[in-house]
Amino acid sequence: MLIAVVSGIPSWYAVLFDFLYFVSIANGVSTGNGSGENTLYTSKPDTVIACALIITLLLLLIPGHTATAYRRHTDAAWLDKHDPGPLHDAVTEYGIEPAPPDEMTYQGYRMVTQDASKELYGTSLGDAYHAAMGVNLGEAHYRGQLYGFPGSGLEHSGYGQRGISSGMIGEKILAGIIAAFNKNGNLNVIGFYSLYGLDRNGRRTNADIDCVLLGMDYEGRLHAWFVDAKYYKGGKDTKYICMGNSTIARISKSQHAFVTGSDGRVTLATSSNMLHQQSMWEPLLREHNIDAQWVICFVPGPEGTPDVSNLQWAADRHVRYDPDSPSGTSAEYQGIPVVSAAKLVGMIHAMHLADTAYIPDDAIKLFKRYVKWPHGLMRH
Numbered sequence: 001m002l003i004a005v006v007s008g009i010p011s012w013y014a015v016l017f018d019f020l021y022f023v024s025i026a027n028g029v030s031t032g033n034g035s036g037e038n039t040l041y042t043s044k045p046d047t048v049i050a051c052a053l054i055i056t057l058l059l060l061l062i063p064g065h066t067a068t069a070y071r072r073h074t075d076a077a078w079l080d081k082h083d084p085g086p087l088h089d090a091v092t093e094y095g096i097e098p099a100p101p102d103e104m105t106y107q108g109y110r111m112v113t114q115d116a117s118k119e120l121y122g123t124s125l126g127d128a129y130h131a132a133m134g135v136n137l138g139e140a141h142y143r144g145q146l147y148g149f150p151g152s153g154l155e156h157s158g159y160g161q162r163g164i165s166s167g168m169i170g171e172k173i174l175a176g177i178i179a180a181f182n183k184n185g186n187l188n189v190i191g192f193y194s195l196y197g198l199d200r201n202g203r204r205t206n207a208d209i210d211c212v213l214l215g216m217d218y219e220g221r222l223h224a225w226f227v228d229a230k231y232y233k234g235g236k237d238t239k240y241i242c243m244g245n246s247t248i249a250r251i252s253k254s255q256h257a258f259v260t261g262s263d264g265r266v267t268l269a270t271s272s273n274m275l276h277q278q279s280m281w282e283p284l285l286r287e288h289n290i291d292a293q294w295v296i297c298f299v300p301g302p303e304g305t306p307d308v309s310n311l312q313w314a315a316d317r318h319v320r321y322d323p324d325s326p327s328g329t330s331a332e333y334q335g336i337p338v339v340s341a342a343k344l345v346g347m348i349h350a351m352h353l354a355d356t357a358y359i360p361d362d363a364i365k366l367f368k369r370y371v372k373w374p375h376g377l378m379r380h
Contacts, residue, residue, distance in 0.1 A: 082328045083319045086244040089331055090251070094241065097256045106266045110257035117235030117303035120254060125236050125304030128341070132176030132299070140179040140191070145356055147364075148193035148371040150175040150211070170231030171210050173299040177341050178213065187345065188353040189213040189225075192367040197273070198280040204370065207273055212367055215353035222290045222363055223351060226281070227297050227344065228274050228313075233261060235303025240311050242333045246270050248311065272314045274336050288366060293347075296338040311338035 090096060091109060099105035104112070117125070140146035151168030171193060181187040192214065197207025213225040232240070234250055238259060243249040249267045250259045258266040278294045285292050296313040298306055315335025322330035339347070 079319045079321065079329055083331070084327045084329070086242070086247075086317060086331065088327075090241055090243055090249065094239070094251055094253075095256050096251065096258065106258045110255070111260060111266060112252055112255055112257045113260050115234050115237040115250075115252040115259055116254045117237040121236055121304060123302055126300060126302035128177065128305070129173060129300040129302055131180065132173045135176035135179050137172075137175055137179055140175075140182065143182075144190070145182050146175065146179060146191045146193070147368055148191075148195070149374060150193040166231050167210070167229070170229035170299050173231060174211060174227065174229040174297060174341065177299070177345065178211075181345055182356075185345075185349070187348055188356055189215040189348060190356050190359060190364065190367075192371055194372045195367070195370045196372055197277050198284070198370075200280060202280075202284060207277060208372075209274075209277060209370075213348065214359060214363060214367060215348065215351065215356070216359045216363075217351055218354050222288070222359070223353070224285065224290050224292045224367075225344070225348065226274070226278070226292060226294045228295075230296060230298045230338075231301065232298060232306065233301075234259065234306040235301055236305065236307070237303075239307040239309075240298070240338070242310075242312055242315055242317070243267050245317050246272065246314050246335075248313075250306070253307070270314045270335075275314045278336075284366075288363065290363070294336055295344060296336055297341055297344050298338060299341050305340045305342070308338045308340055312336065313338050 087107060087109075096109045098108060099110045103110060137146060137150070150171035175191060175193055178187065178189065178191050182189065190213070192212045193210065195209040195212060196204040197209060199205050209226060210229045211225075211227040213227060215223050217223065232250075234240075237252055237254050238250050239253050240248050240250050244267075246269060247267050248270055250261070251257065252259050260266055261268065274294055274296065281292070298308045312333040312335035315333035317331050317333055319329050319331050321328065
């Protein structure tokens with residue numbers, strides 16, 4: 001009976017079937033005990049059927065949509081058929097407007113070449129950007145809170161010249177922010193910049209890890225943040241969103257439009273490098289009892305930091321049944337979390353780390369071993 005209800009067989013079939021048996025039970029009598037009285041006698045099969053009737057009636061109290069939801073949760077074909085797709089997700093959630101006939105269009109929706117950060121906010125929101133670019137990283141080197149040279153490891157990473165240039169700026173901004181908070185905000189981490197990747201055998205590869213921030217809490221537990229710094233187009237008016245598997249896009253929040261990159265494209269592919277390296281480094285970190293978090297960090301630009309809330313990097317899109325959605329489905333993304341530099345600093349501050357002087361030398365040497373030192377420079 002349970003299978004019948006969950007499988008969608010009309011409930012009245014089961015009820016009618018059980019009712020007929022119930023009638024036969026009620027009318028069934030057998031010879032009594034010799035005193036001339038009739039005694040109702042119910043066989044074991046009839047008892048089972050009667051119990052089934054009761055169970056079926058109870059199941060009828062379960063709302064019909066519960067059984068429907070169960071089927072849809074497990075029916076990939078149904079989900080695929082009713083999935084409106086990632087473009088529809090973005091347009092609906094962020095209010096992207098249809099494009100007028102005389103404007104640029106991205107699949108029928110508004111598309112612009114610039115956000116409105118400068119017009120709305122000016123350049124004052126870029127204070128963090130200018131401050132970070134002006135930090136003297138030599139002081140952080142001298143205090144033993146910075147090893148390596150931000151951006152120096154990108155030359156052999158396989159990126160094009162434009163990507164290398166953007167990556168170097170991103171790492172320098174991140175290093176400047178971390179150095180400033182180390183000096184004035186008691187962040188208490190040591191930064192290692194431009195590290196080698198690892199292969200499955202633990203050997204070094206040219207895969208690039210922008211930064212590892214190492215700290216220790218007051219219980220003696222080591223913590224490491226593996227950070228990929230991104231210096232991407234857009235200021236405070238820009239929001240980055242997921243737009244399908246391993247794909248993101250940028251939108252202008254005030255203009256309700258997609259924003260193109262320098263290549264004229266709306267979407268950007270996201271590299272799986274950090275996701276891969278997370279699994280490659282896991283055995284080494286476990287061996288040294290280091291708790292690690294892996295994040296992508298969008299650093300501020302001259303017009304502020306883009307909005308990266310709810311953004312996932314190298315993410316897979318998963319569709320699920322959603323009775324509250326007009327289409328009957330909704331999507332969620334699972335990948336590496338993307339944070340702003342301000343949120344990264346907040347995450348580290350929340351750990352209340354001890355002074356970097358207490359970090360064991362062995363832990364420092366571990367990460368120094370994987371720093372990509374530029375040719376001819378002393379390993380300090």
